[in-house]
Amino acid sequence: MTQATAASNEQSTMNTAKADSPASGLAPTAKTAAELPKEVLVKWLYDMQLIREFENRTMQAYQQAQIGGFCHIYTGQEAVAVGTIGCTNHDDPVITAYRDHGHALARGMTPNACMAEMFGKTTGCAKGKGGSMHMFDRPNWLFGGHGIVSAQTPMGAGFAFAAKYENEVMGTGKKKVTLCYMGDGALDQGCFHEAQNLASLWDLPVIYILENNGYSMGTAIHRHTANAENLIDRAKGYGIKAAKIDGLDIMNIYNEFKPIVDECRENSRPAFIDLKTYRYQGHSMSDPQKYRTKEEVDTYKDKDSIAKLCSDLMNMGHIDEAGWKSMRKEISDIVRASVEHAEAAPIPEASELYTDVYANPQKNLSPTATYTHGTKNPLM
Amino acid sequence: MTTMPMIESDIHPAVDNPPLPVFVPEDQMPSRVGDRIIQYREALKEAMSEEMRKDKRVFLCGEEVAQYNGAYKISQGMLDEFGPKRVIDTPISENGFAGMAIAAAMTGLRPIVEFMSWSFSFVAADPILNNAPKMLYMSGGQFGCPIVFRGNDGAGGQLASTHSWCVEALYANVPGLKMAIPSNPYDAKGLLKTAINDPDPVFFMESERMLGDKAHVPEEEYYIPFGRARLAREGDAVTLVSFGRPVNFCLEAAETLAAEGIEVDVLDMRTIRPLDIESIIERVKVTNKVLVVDQSWPFASIASEVMAQICETCFDWLDMAPARLNTADVPTPYAKGLEYDYLPNPERIVDAVRKML
Ligand SMILES: Cc1ncc(C[n+]2csc(CCOP(=O)(O)OP(=O)(O)O)c2C)c(N)n1
Ligand SMILES: [Mg+2]
Numbered sequence: 001m002t003q004a005t006a007a008s009n010e011q012s013t014m015n016t017a018k019a020d021s022p023a024s025g026l027a028p029t030a031k032t033a034a035e036l037p038k039e040v041l042v043k044w045l046y047d048m049q050l051i052r053e054f055e056n057r058t059m060q061a062y063q064q065a066q067i068g069g070f071c072h073i074y075t076g077q078e079a080v081a082v083g084t085i086g087c088t089n090h091d092d093p094v095i096t097a098y099r100d101h102g103h104a105l106a107r108g109m110t111p112n113a114c115m116a117e118m119f120g121k122t123t124g125c126a127k128g129k130g131g132s133m134h135m136f137d138r139p140n141w142l143f144g145g146h147g148i149v150s151a152q153t154p155m156g157a158g159f160a161f162a163a164k165y166e167n168e169v170m171g172t173g174k175k176k177v178t179l180c181y182m183g184d185g186a187l188d189q190g191c192f193h194e195a196q197n198l199a200s201l202w203d204l205p206v207i208y209i210l211e212n213n214g215y216s217m218g219t220a221i222h223r224h225t226a227n228a229e230n231l232i233d234r235a236k237g238y239g240i241k242a243a244k245i246d247g248l249d250i251m252n253i254y255n256e257f258k259p260i261v262d263e264c265r266e267n268s269r270p271a272f273i274d275l276k277t278y279r280y281q282g283h284s285m286s287d288p289q290k291y292r293t294k295e296e297v298d299t300y301k302d303k304d305s306i307a308k309l310c311s312d313l314m315n316m317g318h319i320d321e322a323g324w325k326s327m328r329k330e331i332s333d334i335v336r337a338s339v340e341h342a343e344a345a346p347i348p349e350a351s352e353l354y355t356d357v358y359a360n361p362q363k364n365l366s367p368t369a370t371y372t373h374g375t376k377n378p379l380m
Numbered sequence: 381m382t383t384m385p386m387i388e389s390d391i392h393p394a395v396d397n398p399p400l401p402v403f404v405p406e407d408q409m410p411s412r413v414g415d416r417i418i419q420y421r422e423a424l425k426e427a428m429s430e431e432m433r434k435d436k437r438v439f440l441c442g443e444e445v446a447q448y449n450g451a452y453k454i455s456q457g458m459l460d461e462f463g464p465k466r467v468i469d470t471p472i473s474e475n476g477f478a479g480m481a482i483a484a485a486m487t488g489l490r491p492i493v494e495f496m497s498w499s500f501s502f503v504a505a506d507p508i509l510n511n512a513p514k515m516l517y518m519s520g521g522q523f524g525c526p527i528v529f530r531g532n533d534g535a536g537g538q539l540a541s542t543h544s545w546c547v548e549a550l551y552a553n554v555p556g557l558k559m560a561i562p563s564n565p566y567d568a569k570g571l572l573k574t575a576i577n578d579p580d581p582v583f584f585m586e587s588e589r590m591l592g593d594k595a596h597v598p599e600e601e602y603y604i605p606f607g608r609a610r611l612a613r614e615g616d617a618v619t620l621v622s623f624g625r626p627v628n629f630c631l632e633a634a635e636t637l638a639a640e641g642i643e644v645d646v647l648d649m650r651t652i653r654p655l656d657i658e659s660i661i662e663r664v665k666v667t668n669k670v671l672v673v674d675q676s677w678p679f680a681s682i683a684s685e686v687m688a689q690i691c692e693t694c695f696d697w698l699d700m701a702p703a704r705l706n707t708a709d710v711p712t713p714y715a716k717g718l719e720y721d722y723l724p725n726p727e728r729i730v731d732a733v734r735k736m737l
């Protein structure tokens with residue numbers, strides 16, 4: 001990192017091209033994580049800890065009824081979002097489901113915009129119109145945040161289609177890879193199978209990243225999907241490259257995922273990744289978690305991805321106890337500031353109800369509503 | 381227009397619209413009479429092809445649109461002209477390709493998605509209803525969805541209940557989308573060109589039974605604005621308000637009635653959302669009687685909506701309660717005679733008008 005990037009709560013612009021520097025906006029070129037520059041590895045730790053701390057504050061705010069609706073906590077899965085996004089260029093499209101705070105932060109959304117969105121405030125990424133499940137960040141190429149299980153999977157193919165179209169028909173000369181995240185519950189939806197078929201049939205560079213946390217709400221994976229131990233064979237049935245990756249170790253994610261990203265980009269082909277991970281919290285903020293034992297949760301907490309990376313970096317001499325402590329302090333300050341920001345930010349004016357419904361709000365579109373243009377989105 | 385900025389730009393879909401076509405007043409539109417007689421399906425193709433020539437962001441996808449030249453021959457020849465990257469055959473995978481095209485629209489492309497029939501759109505209900513019309517709002521104005529979904533709507537020829545859906549009432553309920561439903565070749569072309577240029581999702585309703593209809597379509601370019609109804613026939617006894625294929629039934633009925641000395645208005649709404657209520661009010665003030673003719677079921681239909689708006693806006697001008705004529709409130713039958721009786725056919729319209737006199 002340049003901790004300044006995340007620390008400053010400002011939109012990252014990422015245009016100073018220095019190879020393997022996070023500020024370049026380009027994916028690193030190193031073959032293995034061990035060869036990555038220190039600043040990249042330290043930024044991973046920073047981003048993962050940022051997500052963890054952010055989610056802790058999110059839970060507090062939810063319990064204090066400052067956040068409403070459905071709210072899904074990403075804690076435990078941090079290595080997935082940070083590690084996989086860390087293998088992409090900044091303008092590679094990203095789309096995910098409703099457990100999306102981690103992806104938003106990993107993509108560069110400011111904690112302020114993310115927290116304010118959950119508080120339903122005008123400075124939120126969707127001006128308070130989307131909430132926890134619908135994080136959109138156009139400058140950071142994040143296309144949501146989608147609440148319907150698996151609805152994002154055909155769209156993932158669509159961003160890959162668009163990038164290919166823009167390259168081949170419009171002549172942009174850019175080869176992009178789309179990352180499409182999905183929970184294990186999304187495996188069972190028909191549209192995912194349609195999406196895989198289209199992606200393979202049309203050579204679309206989209207990578208389906210299964211965040212396999214073992215549960216679809218309260219239903220364990222072996223109770224909701226057939227042949228759960230061997231999911232990659234399904235993708236192979238569509239002629240899609242597939243791999244199973246341990247998602248708790250971010251160095252491992254980079255080592256195994258980066259070549260797949262490069263290959264999909266180069267060959268314009270899809271891939272499917274079964275990333276084994278675990279969520280520490282309940283499915284949403286209202287989950288008594290009767291379906292799993294505390295012992296099971298503890299087994300995974302013992303393999304915590306942040307603790308693992310931190311100890312790896314200490315062994316490599318990239319960070320010491322004092323550095324880790326001051327990093328956590330800095331993050332904790334930033335996240336606390338994001339809550340303060342969200343508390344203080346203005347609530348939407350009543351008139352905002354009727355804005356952003358139509359991009360071309362002509363008259364007579366509704367018998368009761370008069371639509372108008374909205375205020376400019378704070379991210380844009 | 382090929383140089384329109386893609387997502388890299390800071391263009392804000394909810395504020396900085398790309399330029400819309402220029403719309404001229406109705407009396408300055410090119411003539412509807414002339415000898416350039418083409419079919420409704422050719423008018424649709426001309427609209428798509430003209431816009432695709434101008435703007436590389438526009439592409440067509442759907443089942444059988446390319447190599448087969450269109451299941452209903454609407455896209456005949458388009459593959460030859462634009463190639464397989466822009467005229468794209470899809471598998472029978474409506475949920476998949478509709479969702480895919482919506483994503484493409486979010487990045488700034490301008491997809492035209494052909495549903496072989498709107499009856500097949502239900503398997504894509506989630507993307508077309510939950511994503512396309514709500515994307516702009518949910519993203520707080522960051523991502524628009526400039527997409528056209530088009531296809532056959534309403535009873536074809538004896539296709540029975542699964543294939544004869546009129547989806548306009550079901551779908552027009554959703555804020556964020558626009559809906560156009562042309563009744564003739566001239567309007568089909570002008571409205572489709574506008575739909576392709578509109579920055580919002582447009583649900584465009586055609587009819588298999590009208591694809592072979594022929595009329596003069598001018599050589600020169602024109603765009604028909606959404607929300608402008610057309611008085612297709614002027615009378616004084618009753619105002620018939622309709623849209624899509626039943627406009628033609630109304631015109632037939634009007635001929636029959638004229639032979640009896642009864643002159644009725646036929647007001648073709650052309651778009652349902654927006655709905656040109658001002659033009660309806662204007663005619664109600666003249667005839668004081670209104671019959672809404674709608675080819676979908678009566679319960680919570682577009683006819684219900686039009687009647688409600690009439691009652692809200694010009695109740696005092698009515699001599700009697702507004703009336704409606706819908707398809708029979710049953711699944712669509714197969715048998716030829718039954719299907720005919722089911723539709724708001726000219727005989728039923730004539731009967732309904734007589735009852736209002
Ligand atoms: C189509 C649909 N059905 C049901 C739901 C309700 N629901 C929301 S999340 C969820 C579980 C999904 O689990 P998974 O895909 O494994 O993701 P995870 O929560 O583990 O991240 C369910 C049933 C929904 N949002 N959409
Ligand atoms: Mg899960």
